[in-house]
Amino acid sequence: MLDGVPRQRGATAARPATAPPVVAPLTSPAPPVSRALARLRVLRPWRLLPTPTGTPFTFGYAAVLTVTAMVTDYADPALVHALHQGSSTDVAHLVREPVLVLLASALWMAGGIISPYAIGFVVVLTALERRIGGLRAAGVFLLGHVVATLATEVPVGLSVLAGGLPDSSLHRLDYGISFGVATSVGALAGLLRPWLRWPLLVAFGSTVVGGLIEFADPMTDWGHLMSLAIGVSTWPLVRGWRRARTAAAIAPAAVPTAQTPDKAAA
Numbered sequence: 001m002l003d004g005v006p007r008q009r010g011a012t013a014a015r016p017a018t019a020p021p022v023v024a025p026l027t028s029p030a031p032p033v034s035r036a037l038a039r040l041r042v043l044r045p046w047r048l049l050p051t052p053t054g055t056p057f058t059f060g061y062a063a064v065l066t067v068t069a070m071v072t073d074y075a076d077p078a079l080v081h082a083l084h085q086g087s088s089t090d091v092a093h094l095v096r097e098p099v100l101v102l103l104a105s106a107l108w109m110a111g112g113i114i115s116p117y118a119i120g121f122v123v124v125l126t127a128l129e130r131r132i133g134g135l136r137a138a139g140v141f142l143l144g145h146v147v148a149t150l151a152t153e154v155p156v157g158l159s160v161l162a163g164g165l166p167d168s169s170l171h172r173l174d175y176g177i178s179f180g181v182a183t184s185v186g187a188l189a190g191l192l193r194p195w196l197r198w199p200l201l202v203a204f205g206s207t208v209v210g211g212l213i214e215f216a217d218p219m220t221d222w223g224h225l226m227s228l229a230i231g232v233s234t235w236p237l238v239r240g241w242r243r244a245r246t247a248a249a250i251a252p253a254a255v256p257t258a259q260t261p262d263k264a265a266a
Contacts, residue, residue, distance in 0.1 A: 050126045057134035058125040065121070065177070069113040084108060084175055089149045091157040091170040105175040106145055117178045124181060128188045132241040137184070140234060144183020148227040149174070152219050178220070179227045182208070186231020187238050204228065 050058035072080050087104035094101060109118050129137040156172065159165040185204050189197045205228060211221040 047130065048123055048126060050122060050129075055126050055129040055134065057138050058122070058129050061125070062122055064107060065109055065118070066113060068107050069109055069118070072108070073112065084173060087175050088172075089153060089174045090172045091153050091160070094150075094153055095157075102146055102149065105149070106142075106177055106180060108175045108177075110176040110178065117176070117181050120185065121177055121181050124184045124188055128184050128191075128238075131188075131191050131245070132238055133245055136238070136241050140187045140231070140238065141180040141184050143234070144186075144227040144230045145177070145180035147230055148179040148183070148223045151226050152223040156219070174220075179223055182224045182227035183231040183234075186228045187234045188231075190232065190235030190238055191242055201228075201232075 047054075050062055052059050071083070087101060087108060089101050089105045109115060109121075111117065125137060125141065128140065132140075153174070156165060156169050160167060160169055182204070185200065189201050192200065205225075208221060208224045208228065212218060212225070
């Protein structure tokens with residue numbers, strides 16, 4: 001019956017509305033220079049180096065070590081030998097003036113400013129100080145330097161007393177920052193992600209074990225191994241320090257500023 005009703009003049013059949021095709025905007029890929037800058041902003045390689053405001057302990061200590069390294073390279077050899085001998089943590093010096101020589105021996109770098117331990121000092125201490133603070137990083141470094149030094153020199157003194165070593169062993173030249181750096185490596189490893197932690201420990205540990213196998217300087221190499229173990233033993237402590245430092249940095253931003261009564265009423 002509907003087919004027999006004439007259509008109204010001017011009426012047209014409604015056509016189904018169709019949505020216009022969506023055209024994806026044309027975007028050109030970022031140029032290689034922009035991608036490289038974006039990666040640099042994410043990785044921030046400049047944070048591997050110390051700064052006066054960000055890592056004052058590492059920056060100041062590195063400046064002192066640079067000066068003493070220049071003295072070692074350019075001063076009269078007789079003067080340099082006298083300075084090293086006076087700063088040596090041998091048994092004779094430790095018995096007479098332990099505090100002075102323990103501090104003085106940490107002012108020199110064996111091998112110069114481009115030695116592996118000098119480079120490791122800058123990179124490792126910078127990373128450690130950024131995570132736990134300057135005073136705590138200094139404490140970790142000093143802990144390894146002092147404990148490993150005493151752990152290697154005290155047996156020498158006892159062996160001399162027992163007649164197992166000659167008296168000349170009491171004046172064995174011993175100085176440098178390597179024990180403190182090894183301890184800092186062990187402590188820093190506990191603050192890194194596992195994919196960085198274990199390769200770092202394996203690489204450094206294999207270097208120390210290789211030195212022990214060569215048997216060139218076994219007492220120093222044993223000291224490096226003990227220093228690394230001291231650093232690993234500080235993991236609960238340094239992790240707690242890092243959590244406290246992170247919480248202290250977040251707390252001021254999380255607490256809103258209290259309004260005065262006048263502003264609240266307004």
